[in-house]
Structures are given as structure tokens and as C-alpha cells.
Amino acid sequence: MRYLFEEYAFDTDRRELYRGAGVVSIAPQVFDLLEYLIRNRERVVSKDDLINAVWKGRIVSDAALTTRLNAVRAAIGDTGEDQRLIKTLPRKGFRFVGPVQELQVPPGEAAADELVEPSQFPPVLPDKPSIAVLPFVNLSSDPEQDYFADGVVEDITMALSRFPWLFVIARNSSFTYKSRAVDVKQIGRELGVRYVLEGSVRKAGNRIRLAGQLIDAETGTHLWAERFEGPIEDMFDLQDDVTSGVVGAIAPKLQHEEIKRARRKPTESLDAYDYYLRGLAKARWSKNANSEALQLFYKAIDLDPHLACAYGMAAWCYTRRKALGWMNNQARESAESIRLARIAVHLGADDPIALCMGGYALAFVAHEFDDAAAFMDRALVVNPNLARAWMLSGWLRVxxxxxxxxxxxxxxxxxxxxxxxxxxxxxxxxxxxxxxxxxxxxxxxxxxxxxxxxxxxxxxxxxxxxxxxxxxxxxxxxxxxxxxxxxxxxxxxxxxxxxxxxxxxxxxxxxxxxxxxxxxxxx
Incomplete structure (x- = not known):
């Protein structure tokens, strides 16, 4: 069996780990540990599970296990701080969380030096919503509009990249499709993305018109479409307006689509981010829905203690409870709101949701207005296209x-x-x-x-x-x-x-x- 993830190929028959076409040096026990984590990636494995599988039940110190896990992470470019591929769940165990593609290796396959590079296989979808912004088509005969359209696409790509929950394909990769007639589903497979944004630009008299549409690359379904128009002399202002309009419209739409996906998943296969998305869907104005959302955010935190946005949203739930008179024990619940908010802004230095939600809770509940303003301003620097951060900042200024x-x-x-x-x-x-x-x-x-x-x-x-x-x-x-x-x-x-x-x-x-x-x- 060969497992493909990111730029790695993990061949259990050859007992080799490849990065691209090169072999990564890996000790036998480290290989066994990685194989067990990948094979059991649908669940959290305990320390005892690992010891029984890799060390056959022999007594192993925590330090030895930690050393081997660090070696596994180092071999696949992960760290204990990032935990991009292997998550440590305190008091529970470990889980391989990276997207994996399984490939059956036929008997008598070519030698390792003739191994097909992982890049020749379609990329696996990331574990978060993914999008490619394709070059906009110039429908007018004026080549100047080509530069304008390219500038719009580059700005939209950069603006979307500021959402930490979103995986955005780099401009250079997206622009390989310029002037090519390619099916959106094929683009989704080749780039490993779930959504594609495409559009066009047309000059009509002294006006420019841009049209954009968001498409689900798996199904070909159109999720959103809009037109933007303005005088040609305001070309650069229009470019800014288009960028703001597209990002403001499609970021919530993408999150809404991901929430629907999380709702369809069976409970036993949910990860921390799925629980977070389900919490967002419940975080409404009713008391019962607020309580359900709070429990879902706590579940996300339990599965991933580093998920800053979940702390921020949990703090927000308590903020709403205080504002609407729903608290049963105001002193205790206010203290919990402040605790969650402080963790959110500490962990989420580059997460605008954690910063704005945690910051607002510190203002509303703790009356720490200056600190709250600093965190809110940081959120707006990290992502100036996040409408919710601007809205909450408006309340904070009030x-x-x-x-x-x-x-x-x-x-x-x-x-x-x-x-x-x-x-x-x-x-x-x-x-x-x-x-x-x-x-x-x-x-x-x-x-x-x-x-x-x-x-x-x-x-x-x-x-x-x-x-x-x-x-x-x-x-x-x-x-x-x-x-x-x-x-x-x-x-x-x-x-x-x-x-x-x-x-x-x-x-x-x-x-x-x-x-x-x-x-x-x-x-």
C-alpha cells in the first residue's frame, strides 16, 4: 500500500518514505509508528495503543515515546508546535489529521528510482475549504483590460488568503489556466480545490463591467454570481470595489457551504473544525441554540486545544448570554467568558475571528476597552475584508x-x-x-x-x-x-x-x- 499526503509518498511494502522523488531516511520504529498513525487516522489512538502496536507491549517511558513521535514529525516536515499532520490531544492520545490518498501498488512494480512522483497524482483536498481564483477572461478587444482583470484576480486572491480557515491556491498556479478552455471539475481535480471562482471583464463605451461566479468544482453547481460596473476613469477604484464585493460575498458563502458539509458528516467522523462549523450554525439568538453552540465549541476545543477561533466563539456565546440575561451564575460565567477570550487572543495572534470575538468579549464582559481595541485593530490588520470584525469594532467604538x-x-x-x-x-x-x-x-x-x-x-x-x-x-x-x-x-x-x-x-x-x-x- 502507498499513502500519499502533501508532497510525501509512504510505501508500506518497500518500507520507504519519499518526498518527491527522494527517499527520506527513517528509523524502523519511527516508520512503524507513522504507519500505525496513518492506518488508524480515522480515530484518536492512545499511548497504550502505540506501545502495543510498535513495541509489542514492552514497557516504554513517556520520554522514549515522545522522542519517537518527534522523529516522525521531523520526517514529514511537521512539528509539535504546528501539529499540521499529527495532533496531540491531551489526556487522549494522538491522531494523524492530514488528508491522505491511498494507492494500491501492483505486484512487481518498478524499482524505487522509477517511482512515480506524488505530484503526478491528483492532490488530495485539504481539510478545510479550498478555492482557486482563475484568471478573468477579457471579453473586450482592449488589451489594457487584460491587465486590469489580472490585477483584480491578484487582489481577490490575496484578500481571500487572509482568512485562516480557507486554503487558497497561489496566483502562479491559477494563472497556468489563462487562455485555456478547461472544465471546472478538471481544474478542481488538478489543483485539489473544492471551489473555483471565475469571471470576465468587458469594456462597453466608457464603462467597465466585471462578472464573477463561484462554482463547486466537485458538482459544477453555481453557488454565487454577481456583476460589478463603473466608469473607466475610476478603473482602480472599481478594482478595489470589486475585490471587496467579491470577498465580502463569497467568504460567508464558502463558510455556509462548509457548515452544510459538516452537518452531513456522521458524528463519529467529526474532527475539531467540523464541531467548530456546527457550532457556527447553532450560534444564533435563541437561548437553546446558544447553549448548543457553546457545547460544540467546547467539543472542538477538547479535540484541538490550539483552535483559537473556537475559544473566541465560545467567549462570544457567553457574551450573548450576559447581554440577553441568560446567565444562570453571572460571576462564574463571566469569569469563564474572560478566560476563554484571553486564550483566544493569546493563541490567535493571526486569527481575526479569535481576535475580534475574544477582544469584544473582553470589552463587553471585562470592560477592558483599551486591550479590546488593540486586539480588534490587530484583527482588521490581519484581515481587512472580515465584515464581522468591522461590525464588532463599530460596537466597541460605541x-x-x-x-x-x-x-x-x-x-x-x-x-x-x-x-x-x-x-x-x-x-x-x-x-x-x-x-x-x-x-x-x-x-x-x-x-x-x-x-x-x-x-x-x-x-x-x-x-x-x-x-x-x-x-x-x-x-x-x-x-x-x-x-x-x-x-x-x-x-x-x-x-x-x-x-x-x-x-x-x-x-x-x-x-x-x-x-x-x-x-x-x-x-
Missing amino acids: WRGEPDRALEHCARAMRLSPLDPSMYYTTHGAMAYAHFLASRYDIASSCAETAMRDNPTFLLSICISAASNALAGRFEQAQKTVLRALECNPDLHASNLRDLAPFRRAEDFAIFAKALRDAGLPD
Whole structure:
């Protein structure tokens, strides 16, 4: 049997490990250990399993086992820190997690020096969503548009590469298909990707039109399509708009498709990232769904203690529990939220989800506003195309008392994700608070109404609507809205209002609380 993974071929009949066409030197016990891990890659193997299989039950120290595992990792270009191929699961065991392709070797196959290189076999799909951005076709006779289209593709490729959960084929590989008529399914097989983005550019008069479409390379199904158009004199601004629009649309679409895949998997074959994806699907606004999501994120953490985004999302679940009055033990659950958030930002220095979710939890629960802003800013540097990070940053600027910056960040979130319903109402809620801080109560009320129309139970929007109407002199409307808030959370009082709205500046909170008291919120 020959196992292919990354650039390696592991031949159990010849008892040889190849990297490309070259043989990797590997000790017999190290070979046996790697073979056992690969053969049993569908499950976690314990220390005792390894000792029984490789050492035939002889007494082996933990240090000896660790030394052999380190040798296995070194042979296949992995490390105990990266754990890209072999994961250590504390108190449970070990698992080979790299994608593997099995190849039956016919009897009497050619000698090792004539071995077919792994690169001649189709690459195995990565263990995360994968995409290739193909060169856009120039449909006009103007060769200048060729350069423009290439620039758009390069920008989109780089922007998508900033999502750590996404595997993006490098531009140089994608551009080998330029001017070639190749079936998308064939491209998916040759590049080892699940999704392909293709498009075209056309000049019509003094305007440029770009069209893009996202395709599932396994089935040929079209998942998304959009057109972008602008005047030719604004070519470079249009290029930026196209990049933002495409990335803002397809990144959530890809994640949605991966969540559907994770849901279809049998429970016994789920790994940490599958549990994380299932948690994302459950992380909604209902109390029960929030609790289910939290348990799924904990399961992901249990399987992979280094999965920073799972810590961030678990902290986010506790943040929602506090905001909506769902906590059973506020002191204990708040402390757990802070613990998870700090691990998220520590492990996820280059993970924008871990940074923005962990950072927001530190602001909302721990009131560590300056640290939260630093983590949020880092998330936006790592991935300036992540709409959720801009939205949460808008809320953070609200709590910090920075209305102009909050509106700026909300506008960026809306531009990146204009069709996401949850993004729409949460961002309009943050805009309502920003206008409230700037004493624009009519505009604040209008933004709040928009948010409430899309989610009638969004408590933050309900409260800012009541407060804005009260300060605008519309007391009857304000009183009706406060009653609506109390229907959503009967335990809401002026005395615990800071749990919902943690304004940093005392004067901001005082104005907000007084307006709600005037509208009928009980002390």
C-alpha cells in the first residue's frame, strides 16, 4: 500500500518514505509508528495503543515515546508546535489529521528510482475549504483590460488568503489556466480545490463591467454570481470595489457551504473544525441554540486545544448570554467568558475571528476597552475584508464613546456584507447608538427601527429606540418600546442596565439610563 499526503509518498511494502522523488531516511520504529498513525487516522489512538502496536507491549517511558513521535514529525516536515499532520490531544492520545490518498501498488512494480512522483497524482483536498481564483477572461478587444482583470484576480486572491480557515491556491498556479478552455471539475481535480471562482471583464463605451461566479468544482453547481460596473476613469477604484464585493460575498458563502458539509458528516467522523462549523450554525439568538453552540465549541476545543477561533466563539456565546440575561451564575460565567477570550487572543495572534470575538468579549464582559481595541485593530490588520470584525469594532467604538469612528466601521461592515441579514440589523443597531451619542436622536431612532424590523427581539436596538424617542420628546412611542423590551427580558432594570450597555464614559451611560427611566424602565 502507498499513502500519499502533501508532497510525501509512504510505501508500506518497500518500507520507504519519499518526498518527491527522494527517499527520506527513517528509523524502523519511527516508520512503524507513522504507519500505525496513518492506518488508524480515522480515530484518536492512545499511548497504550502505540506501545502495543510498535513495541509489542514492552514497557516504554513517556520520554522514549515522545522522542519517537518527534522523529516522525521531523520526517514529514511537521512539528509539535504546528501539529499540521499529527495532533496531540491531551489526556487522549494522538491522531494523524492530514488528508491522505491511498494507492494500491501492483505486484512487481518498478524499482524505487522509477517511482512515480506524488505530484503526478491528483492532490488530495485539504481539510478545510479550498478555492482557486482563475484568471478573468477579457471579453473586450482592449488589451489594457487584460491587465486590469489580472490585477483584480491578484487582489481577490490575496484578500481571500487572509482568512485562516480557507486554503487558497497561489496566483502562479491559477494563472497556468489563462487562455485555456478547461472544465471546472478538471481544474478542481488538478489543483485539489473544492471551489473555483471565475469571471470576465468587458469594456462597453466608457464603462467597465466585471462578472464573477463561484462554482463547486466537485458538482459544477453555481453557488454565487454577481456583476460589478463603473466608469473607466475610476478603473482602480472599481478594482478595489470589486475585490471587496467579491470577498465580502463569497467568504460567508464558502463558510455556509462548509457548515452544510459538516452537518452531513456522521458524528463519529467529526474532527475539531467540523464541531467548530456546527457550532457556527447553532450560534444564533435563541437561548437553546446558544447553549448548543457553546457545547460544540467546547467539543472542538477538547479535540484541538490550539483552535483559537473556537475559544473566541465560545467567549462570544457567553457574551450573548450576559447581554440577553441568560446567565444562570453571572460571576462564574463571566469569569469563564474572560478566560476563554484571553486564550483566544493569546493563541490567535493571526486569527481575526479569535481576535475580534475574544477582544469584544473582553470589552463587553471585562470592560477592558483599551486591550479590546488593540486586539480588534490587530484583527482588521490581519484581515481587512472580515465584515464581522468591522461590525464588532463599530460596537466597541460605541462603548468607548467614539461615535464617528463607530459609524465609519459600521459603513465598512455594510459595504463588505450588504446581504447578510444578521449583519444588517446588528450594524444598524450599532449605528443607532453612534447617532445617539452624537445627539442625533431622530436618526438614531430611524436606525433602531430598521434593526428592529429585521430582528424584533434584538434588545439593544429596542432600548436605543426607546431612549432616542424619549430624548426626541416622543414619550408615548418610547413607553411602548420599553414595554416591548420588558417582554423580551422581564428582568431588565435600570440597576442592571450596564450588563446590556457597558458604556465606558459615565456621562454616556447616565444619559442613556435616564432616557429609559423617563420612558418607564423600572429601577
